[in-house]
Amino acid sequence: MTDISITPAERRRLKVRDSIIAAAERVFAEEGEAGLSIRRLAKKIDYSPAAIYKYFASKDDLVDELKDAFFDRLLTQIHRIADKETPFSARMADCLATYVKEGLSSPHHYAAAFVGTARDTGLDASHPDFAQQSKGRAFRVLMGMMAEGIELGHFRKDLDPELAAKSIWASLHGLTMMMIHIPTYPRLSADSEAPDRETFIQIHADHLVRGLESRNDS
Amino acid sequence: MTDISITPAERRRLKVRDSIIAAAERVFAEEGEAGLSIRRLAKKIDYSPAAIYKYFASKDDLVDELKDAFFDRLLTQIHRIADKETPFSARMADCLATYVKEGLSSPHHYAAAFVGTARDTGLDASHPDFAQQSKGRAFRVLMGMMAEGIELGHFRKDLDPELAAKSIWASLHGLTMMMIHIPTYPRLSADSEAPDRETFIQIHADHLVRGLESRNDS
DNA sequence: AATTTTAGTGAACAGTGTTTACTTTTTGAA
């Protein structure tokens, strides 16, 4: 009985823990991982640096939590579109654009979630299986839509939904990273006449969808 | 007259400088920017840490030189394909695949060249114009091929070569980053039956090209 | 009320990039 409700001690602990990630979130959103230091964080919440280690095993663990929270938010946004009952084409295009835009809304979070050439965020035994992470769940939404598109005849029948989804995902990821890294993308030089970012995201999504569509129908 | 040839002093200086970047290159290729420290570098070449600052203004400057050198190599590889006189389709596909493969051959270099959400590697006044960098020159090769493809009728006539090239570039970038970040890509879970990397690069390139092609011709 | 567990801390360890004052070596000219 008593273990169902939460004890005041646990409630206090959670409060401190939350204040840590809240402060971290603030710094991280503005300056990214580079600007985030345990000592700086400690000052912000008026604790000693060592105190933070009673709540997080390491800085990486803390940052991982920020990344995970971001991808949860991204997943929510994706679902908000994907679960609609609008026509397939519009839904698909909306989903692709939403992924990119959501990434751009938290560039530091997004980019940080894709760093490390190794298994630090990969899929070794220590981490949960990829499909379980919100990154993986977001991918499965895309893969589901892909299967639907093939089913409906919008996309070529010979496509493997998983491979096609991975290809599309990579392309979306690329545009997102590009726009994060080159803030003026798709403008490269000052003089070039280029559409605004939103329009370009649409163009990009159109190219991608076109590569999947079955031909010889309007 | 005397300023045409190089003095022994300058030659010595260049030798030391080269030994620094050589050592840096070795470390960077294996462990990336994380494993590279001035002090460690100094130990490797048997100099004091401060000595390195007589050759490079900062660690970032040193690392920038590594990145630039890498992109020069990448540009060379791209040109090796693009300058061939083979049929357009094959050349285009080869170019796209080569970009990705070359990126994967030096994952740390490639990924490092695309970090920083800000203008640290962007296109502010301090840096040379984007089109001048080897990153920009590589892009111009792609854009040239795009124009050629439109000219030849392979690609839709209504495409803007610059925008289309940017879209393709973003997609290539995405696949490269994905494969760097998820070493088993396109395999996500251990059980999934997926093609090898080389094949998947091809599939991805095919999707991209398909999105550009004019329709209703075989 | 006594004991055990937990929260929190100051100080230290082993690193980092970078600067400054200083010495040694090399160079170019009188």
Next chain:
DNA sequence: TTCAAAAAGTAAACACTGTTCACTAAAATT
């Protein structure tokens, strides 16, 4: 060849970083 100037190289310090450890103070449990 001698001598001033420039360049090469360094030890030590500054201001940081993540992390650990021995320790105290305060709750929680028995």
